[in-house]
Amino acid sequence: MTVFEKVARPVLFRLGGGDAEHAHEWTLRRLAALSGRPTLLAALRRRYATAAPVEAFGVRFPNPVGLAAGMDKNGVALRAWPALGFGFVEVGTVTAHAQPGNDRPRLFRLPSSQAVINRMGFNNEGAHALAKRLAQLGPLGVPLGISLGKSKVTPLEDAVADYRASYDALRDFGDYFAVNVSSPNTPGLRSLQDKDSLDAILAALSGPKPVLVKIAPDLTEQAIAELLEVCLARGVAGLIATNTTLSRDGVAAADQGTAGQAGGLSGAPLTERAHKVVSFVHTETAGQLPIVGVGGLMTPDDVTRMFDAGASLVQLYTGFIYHGPALVRAAARRAAR
Secondary structure: OOHHHHHHHHHHHHHHHHOHHHHHHHHHHHHHHHOOOHHHHHHHHHHHOOOOOEEEOOEEEOOOEEEOOOOOOOOOOOOHHHHOOOOEEEEEEEOOOOEOOOOOOOEEEEHHHOEEEEOOOOOEOOHHHHHHHHHHHOOOOOOEEEEEOOOOOOOHHHHHHHHHHHHHHHOOOOOEEEEEOOOOOOOOHHHHHOHHHHHHHHHHOOOOOOEEEEEOOOOOHHHHHHHHHHHHHOOOOEEEEOOOEOOOOOOOHHHHHHHOOOOEEEEHHHHHHHHHHHHHHHHHOOOOOOEEEEOOOOOHHHHHHHHHHOOOEEEEOHHHHHHOHHHHHHHHHHHHO
Protein backbone atom coordinates (compact mmCIF):
# COMPACT_ATOMS: atom_id res chain seq x y z
CA MET A 1 0.00 0.00 0.00
CA THR A 2 1.10 3.56 -0.67
CA VAL A 3 1.41 6.25 1.99
CA PHE A 4 -1.76 7.80 0.62
CA GLU A 5 -3.69 4.54 1.02
CA LYS A 6 -2.31 3.81 4.50
CA VAL A 7 -2.42 7.30 6.00
CA ALA A 8 -4.16 9.99 3.97
CA ARG A 9 -7.18 8.03 2.70
CA PRO A 10 -8.34 6.83 6.13
CA VAL A 11 -8.13 10.38 7.47
CA LEU A 12 -10.02 11.82 4.49
CA PHE A 13 -12.71 9.14 4.70
CA ARG A 14 -13.32 10.03 8.37
CA LEU A 15 -13.63 13.79 7.82
CA GLY A 16 -17.02 15.28 8.55
CA GLY A 17 -18.21 12.04 10.09
CA GLY A 18 -17.59 10.23 6.83
CA ASP A 19 -19.41 12.79 4.66
CA ALA A 20 -17.81 12.37 1.23
CA GLU A 21 -18.59 15.87 -0.02
CA HIS A 22 -17.13 17.42 3.15
CA ALA A 23 -13.87 15.57 2.49
CA HIS A 24 -13.94 16.64 -1.15
CA GLU A 25 -14.36 20.31 -0.23
CA TRP A 26 -11.69 20.09 2.49
CA THR A 27 -9.24 18.61 -0.01
CA LEU A 28 -9.98 21.25 -2.65
CA ARG A 29 -9.34 24.04 -0.14
CA ARG A 30 -5.94 22.58 0.72
CA LEU A 31 -5.05 22.08 -2.93
CA ALA A 32 -6.17 25.64 -3.70
CA ALA A 33 -3.83 26.90 -0.97
CA LEU A 34 -1.07 24.68 -2.33
CA SER A 35 -1.56 26.27 -5.75
CA GLY A 36 -0.02 29.45 -4.35
CA ARG A 37 3.13 27.71 -3.04
CA PRO A 38 5.51 27.32 -6.00
CA THR A 39 8.27 25.64 -3.95
CA LEU A 40 5.92 22.90 -2.75
CA LEU A 41 4.45 22.50 -6.23
CA ALA A 42 7.94 22.02 -7.64
CA ALA A 43 8.69 19.34 -5.04
CA LEU A 44 5.49 17.46 -5.89
CA ARG A 45 6.21 17.78 -9.59
CA ARG A 46 9.62 16.18 -9.13
CA ARG A 47 7.97 13.24 -7.38
CA TYR A 48 4.89 12.66 -9.52
CA ALA A 49 5.25 14.27 -12.96
CA THR A 50 6.03 11.85 -15.79
CA ALA A 51 6.92 12.77 -19.34
CA ALA A 52 5.05 10.66 -21.89
CA PRO A 53 4.13 13.20 -24.58
CA VAL A 54 1.27 12.48 -26.94
CA GLU A 55 -0.80 14.46 -29.42
CA ALA A 56 -4.54 14.09 -29.85
CA PHE A 57 -7.06 16.22 -31.79
CA GLY A 58 -4.33 18.75 -32.49
CA VAL A 59 -3.39 19.29 -28.83
CA ARG A 60 -0.02 18.31 -27.36
CA PHE A 61 -0.20 16.61 -23.94
CA PRO A 62 2.86 16.14 -21.68
CA ASN A 63 1.38 12.79 -20.71
CA PRO A 64 -1.96 11.15 -21.55
CA VAL A 65 -3.36 10.84 -18.00
CA GLY A 66 -5.85 13.56 -17.14
CA LEU A 67 -8.11 14.62 -14.30
CA ALA A 68 -11.76 14.01 -15.16
CA ALA A 69 -14.44 16.68 -14.89
CA GLY A 70 -16.24 16.86 -11.56
CA MET A 71 -13.20 16.91 -9.29
CA ASP A 72 -12.46 20.65 -9.64
CA LYS A 73 -15.66 22.03 -11.14
CA ASN A 74 -14.82 25.70 -10.60
CA GLY A 75 -11.09 25.52 -11.28
CA VAL A 76 -10.04 26.57 -7.78
CA ALA A 77 -6.96 24.34 -7.51
CA LEU A 78 -5.69 24.25 -11.07
CA ARG A 79 -1.99 24.74 -10.32
CA ALA A 80 -1.96 21.70 -8.03
CA TRP A 81 -3.15 19.05 -10.48
CA PRO A 82 -0.15 19.09 -12.88
CA ALA A 83 2.13 18.92 -9.83
CA LEU A 84 0.34 15.70 -8.83
CA GLY A 85 1.26 14.22 -12.20
CA PHE A 86 -1.74 14.93 -14.41
CA GLY A 87 -0.96 15.65 -18.05
CA PHE A 88 -4.19 17.60 -18.53
CA VAL A 89 -7.12 18.82 -16.47
CA GLU A 90 -10.82 19.04 -17.27
CA VAL A 91 -12.84 21.54 -15.24
CA GLY A 92 -16.62 21.66 -14.87
CA THR A 93 -19.12 20.53 -15.65
CA VAL A 94 -19.98 24.23 -15.93
CA THR A 95 -23.33 25.71 -16.91
CA ALA A 96 -24.36 29.08 -18.30
CA HIS A 97 -26.16 29.93 -15.05
CA ALA A 98 -24.67 29.45 -11.61
CA GLN A 99 -26.55 26.76 -9.72
CA PRO A 100 -26.36 25.06 -6.31
CA GLY A 101 -27.00 21.54 -7.58
CA ASN A 102 -29.12 18.95 -5.85
CA ASP A 103 -29.81 18.80 -2.13
CA ARG A 104 -27.17 17.30 0.15
CA PRO A 105 -26.17 14.60 0.89
CA ARG A 106 -25.41 13.88 -2.75
CA LEU A 107 -22.03 12.11 -2.76
CA PHE A 108 -21.56 8.62 -1.34
CA ARG A 109 -18.64 6.20 -1.08
CA LEU A 110 -18.95 2.44 -1.56
CA PRO A 111 -15.56 1.42 -0.14
CA SER A 112 -15.88 -2.36 -0.50
CA SER A 113 -16.62 -1.81 -4.19
CA GLN A 114 -14.07 1.00 -4.67
CA ALA A 115 -16.90 3.08 -6.06
CA VAL A 116 -18.70 6.39 -5.63
CA ILE A 117 -22.30 7.43 -6.26
CA ASN A 118 -23.00 11.08 -6.99
CA ARG A 119 -26.07 13.10 -7.74
CA MET A 120 -24.39 16.50 -7.58
CA GLY A 121 -26.55 18.08 -10.29
CA PHE A 122 -23.90 20.30 -11.94
CA ASN A 123 -23.30 22.47 -8.87
CA ASN A 124 -21.03 25.27 -10.09
CA GLU A 125 -20.49 29.03 -10.03
CA GLY A 126 -21.39 29.49 -13.69
CA ALA A 127 -19.50 30.03 -16.92
CA HIS A 128 -18.73 33.72 -16.39
CA ALA A 129 -17.27 33.13 -12.92
CA LEU A 130 -15.05 30.38 -14.31
CA ALA A 131 -13.98 32.63 -17.20
CA LYS A 132 -12.95 35.35 -14.73
CA ARG A 133 -10.92 32.87 -12.66
CA LEU A 134 -9.18 31.44 -15.71
CA ALA A 135 -8.33 34.92 -17.00
CA GLN A 136 -6.63 35.70 -13.70
CA LEU A 137 -4.82 32.35 -13.60
CA GLY A 138 -2.96 32.64 -16.87
CA PRO A 139 -1.29 29.68 -18.63
CA LEU A 140 -1.60 26.40 -16.75
CA GLY A 141 1.30 24.52 -18.33
CA VAL A 142 -0.85 21.54 -19.35
CA PRO A 143 -3.91 21.45 -21.62
CA LEU A 144 -7.17 22.54 -20.06
CA GLY A 145 -10.48 20.96 -21.00
CA ILE A 146 -13.80 22.54 -20.11
CA SER A 147 -16.89 20.37 -19.68
CA LEU A 148 -20.13 22.12 -20.67
CA GLY A 149 -23.58 21.14 -19.40
CA LYS A 150 -27.14 22.43 -19.55
CA SER A 151 -28.42 24.71 -16.79
CA LYS A 152 -31.22 23.08 -14.82
CA VAL A 153 -33.43 26.18 -15.19
CA THR A 154 -33.14 26.06 -18.97
CA PRO A 155 -35.87 24.08 -20.76
CA LEU A 156 -34.67 21.28 -23.00
CA GLU A 157 -35.94 23.15 -26.07
CA ASP A 158 -33.51 25.98 -25.23
CA ALA A 159 -30.53 23.70 -24.55
CA VAL A 160 -28.62 24.75 -27.67
CA ALA A 161 -28.57 28.41 -26.66
CA ASP A 162 -27.56 27.44 -23.11
CA TYR A 163 -24.55 25.40 -24.26
CA ARG A 164 -23.61 28.18 -26.68
CA ALA A 165 -23.69 30.81 -23.93
CA SER A 166 -21.21 28.82 -21.84
CA TYR A 167 -19.01 28.18 -24.86
CA ASP A 168 -18.96 31.86 -25.80
CA ALA A 169 -17.96 32.86 -22.27
CA LEU A 170 -15.12 30.33 -22.11
CA ARG A 171 -13.92 29.84 -25.68
CA ASP A 172 -10.67 31.75 -25.11
CA PHE A 173 -9.60 29.59 -22.17
CA GLY A 174 -10.14 25.94 -23.07
CA ASP A 175 -7.73 23.86 -25.13
CA TYR A 176 -10.73 21.62 -25.80
CA PHE A 177 -14.41 21.54 -24.85
CA ALA A 178 -16.45 18.54 -23.75
CA VAL A 179 -20.19 18.46 -24.38
CA ASN A 180 -21.73 16.68 -21.40
CA VAL A 181 -25.08 15.27 -22.50
CA SER A 182 -24.74 12.13 -20.42
CA SER A 183 -24.94 12.99 -16.72
CA PRO A 184 -27.84 11.16 -15.05
CA ASN A 185 -28.32 13.94 -12.50
CA THR A 186 -29.98 16.70 -14.56
CA PRO A 187 -33.56 15.87 -15.58
CA GLY A 188 -33.86 15.10 -19.29
CA LEU A 189 -30.20 15.72 -20.06
CA ARG A 190 -29.48 12.27 -21.46
CA SER A 191 -32.20 12.79 -24.08
CA LEU A 192 -29.79 15.29 -25.68
CA GLN A 193 -27.71 12.30 -26.81
CA ASP A 194 -30.44 11.66 -29.38
CA LYS A 195 -29.36 12.24 -32.96
CA ASP A 196 -31.26 15.45 -33.75
CA SER A 197 -30.66 17.12 -30.38
CA LEU A 198 -26.94 16.40 -30.41
CA ASP A 199 -26.59 17.55 -34.00
CA ALA A 200 -28.12 20.93 -33.14
CA ILE A 201 -25.79 21.42 -30.16
CA LEU A 202 -22.68 20.49 -32.13
CA ALA A 203 -23.68 22.79 -34.99
CA ALA A 204 -23.85 25.68 -32.52
CA LEU A 205 -20.42 24.94 -31.04
CA SER A 206 -18.44 24.80 -34.26
CA GLY A 207 -15.25 26.81 -34.09
CA PRO A 208 -11.47 26.56 -33.93
CA LYS A 209 -11.28 24.71 -30.59
CA PRO A 210 -11.68 20.91 -30.47
CA VAL A 211 -15.12 19.79 -29.28
CA LEU A 212 -15.59 16.33 -27.77
CA VAL A 213 -18.78 14.54 -26.76
CA LYS A 214 -19.08 12.67 -23.46
CA ILE A 215 -21.40 9.68 -23.58
CA ALA A 216 -23.16 7.47 -21.06
CA PRO A 217 -22.08 3.86 -20.52
CA ASP A 218 -25.74 2.79 -20.48
CA LEU A 219 -26.37 3.39 -24.20
CA THR A 220 -26.97 0.39 -26.43
CA GLU A 221 -24.49 -0.27 -29.23
CA GLN A 222 -27.12 0.86 -31.73
CA ALA A 223 -27.58 4.15 -29.90
CA ILE A 224 -23.82 4.66 -29.72
CA ALA A 225 -23.52 3.95 -33.44
CA GLU A 226 -26.18 6.57 -34.23
CA LEU A 227 -24.43 9.07 -31.98
CA LEU A 228 -21.13 8.37 -33.73
CA GLU A 229 -22.72 9.11 -37.10
CA VAL A 230 -23.62 12.59 -35.87
CA CYS A 231 -20.18 13.11 -34.34
CA LEU A 232 -18.36 12.11 -37.51
CA ALA A 233 -20.67 14.15 -39.73
CA ARG A 234 -20.15 17.24 -37.58
CA GLY A 235 -16.39 16.80 -37.42
CA VAL A 236 -16.27 16.26 -33.68
CA ALA A 237 -12.68 16.11 -32.45
CA GLY A 238 -13.17 13.11 -30.18
CA LEU A 239 -15.31 11.18 -27.75
CA ILE A 240 -15.11 10.84 -23.96
CA ALA A 241 -16.24 7.39 -22.88
CA THR A 242 -17.78 7.13 -20.39
CA ASN A 243 -19.80 9.08 -17.84
CA THR A 244 -21.24 7.47 -14.69
CA THR A 245 -23.73 4.61 -14.87
CA LEU A 246 -27.22 4.05 -13.49
CA SER A 247 -26.48 0.34 -13.23
CA ARG A 248 -25.52 -1.20 -9.89
CA ASP A 249 -24.02 -4.35 -11.37
CA GLY A 250 -20.80 -5.39 -9.66
CA VAL A 251 -21.46 -3.62 -6.36
CA ALA A 252 -20.22 -5.62 -3.37
CA ALA A 253 -22.72 -7.07 -0.91
CA ALA A 254 -21.35 -4.86 1.86
CA ASP A 255 -22.29 -1.76 -0.16
CA GLN A 256 -25.81 -2.78 -1.17
CA GLY A 257 -27.43 -0.39 1.29
CA THR A 258 -25.61 2.64 -0.08
CA ALA A 259 -26.10 1.37 -3.63
CA GLY A 260 -29.78 2.23 -3.28
CA GLN A 261 -28.94 5.94 -3.38
CA ALA A 262 -30.02 7.69 -6.58
CA GLY A 263 -27.29 8.98 -8.87
CA GLY A 264 -24.50 7.91 -11.16
CA LEU A 265 -22.05 5.21 -10.11
CA SER A 266 -18.32 5.45 -10.85
CA GLY A 267 -15.35 3.31 -9.92
CA ALA A 268 -14.45 -0.37 -10.15
CA PRO A 269 -17.95 -1.68 -11.05
CA LEU A 270 -17.76 0.43 -14.23
CA THR A 271 -14.36 -0.87 -15.36
CA GLU A 272 -15.51 -3.54 -17.80
CA ARG A 273 -18.40 -1.58 -19.28
CA ALA A 274 -16.25 1.50 -19.95
CA HIS A 275 -13.63 -0.73 -21.59
CA LYS A 276 -16.26 -2.32 -23.84
CA VAL A 277 -17.66 1.06 -24.89
CA VAL A 278 -14.19 2.38 -25.78
CA SER A 279 -13.44 -0.80 -27.75
CA PHE A 280 -16.76 -0.53 -29.61
CA VAL A 281 -16.23 3.14 -30.48
CA HIS A 282 -12.70 2.47 -31.69
CA THR A 283 -13.86 -0.42 -33.89
CA GLU A 284 -16.99 1.34 -35.15
CA THR A 285 -15.01 4.41 -36.26
CA ALA A 286 -12.03 2.40 -37.54
CA GLY A 287 -9.85 4.44 -35.21
CA GLN A 288 -10.85 7.75 -36.86
CA LEU A 289 -12.14 9.33 -33.67
CA PRO A 290 -9.74 9.95 -30.76
CA ILE A 291 -11.15 8.58 -27.52
CA VAL A 292 -10.63 9.75 -23.96
CA GLY A 293 -11.16 6.62 -21.87
CA VAL A 294 -12.65 7.16 -18.42
CA GLY A 295 -14.56 4.96 -16.02
CA GLY A 296 -13.30 2.43 -13.50
CA LEU A 297 -9.59 3.05 -14.02
CA MET A 298 -8.41 1.88 -10.61
CA THR A 299 -5.04 0.28 -11.38
CA PRO A 300 -2.21 0.71 -13.90
CA ASP A 301 -3.42 -2.50 -15.58
CA ASP A 302 -6.87 -0.95 -16.08
CA VAL A 303 -5.21 2.00 -17.77
CA THR A 304 -3.10 -0.23 -20.02
CA ARG A 305 -6.20 -2.16 -21.09
CA MET A 306 -7.97 1.11 -21.88
CA PHE A 307 -5.14 2.20 -24.14
CA ASP A 308 -5.12 -1.24 -25.76
CA ALA A 309 -8.88 -0.87 -26.39
CA GLY A 310 -8.21 2.24 -28.46
CA ALA A 311 -8.10 5.20 -26.07
CA SER A 312 -5.68 8.00 -26.97
CA LEU A 313 -5.96 9.60 -23.53
CA VAL A 314 -7.41 8.53 -20.17
CA GLN A 315 -8.92 10.37 -17.21
CA LEU A 316 -9.03 9.48 -13.53
CA TYR A 317 -11.62 10.39 -10.93
CA THR A 318 -12.68 7.62 -8.55
CA GLY A 319 -9.34 5.85 -8.95
CA PHE A 320 -7.66 9.02 -7.73
CA ILE A 321 -10.01 9.20 -4.72
CA TYR A 322 -9.08 5.67 -3.65
CA HIS A 323 -5.42 5.50 -4.67
CA GLY A 324 -4.10 9.07 -4.85
CA PRO A 325 -1.32 10.55 -6.98
CA ALA A 326 0.72 7.34 -7.06
CA LEU A 327 -1.87 5.95 -9.48
CA VAL A 328 -1.43 8.99 -11.73
CA ARG A 329 2.33 8.47 -11.81
CA ALA A 330 2.06 4.72 -12.40
CA ALA A 331 -0.49 5.19 -15.19
CA ALA A 332 1.68 7.78 -16.96
CA ARG A 333 4.73 5.55 -16.64
CA ARG A 334 2.81 2.72 -18.29
CA ALA A 335 2.03 5.07 -21.16
CA ALA A 336 5.69 6.04 -21.45
CA ARG A 337 6.82 2.45 -22.08
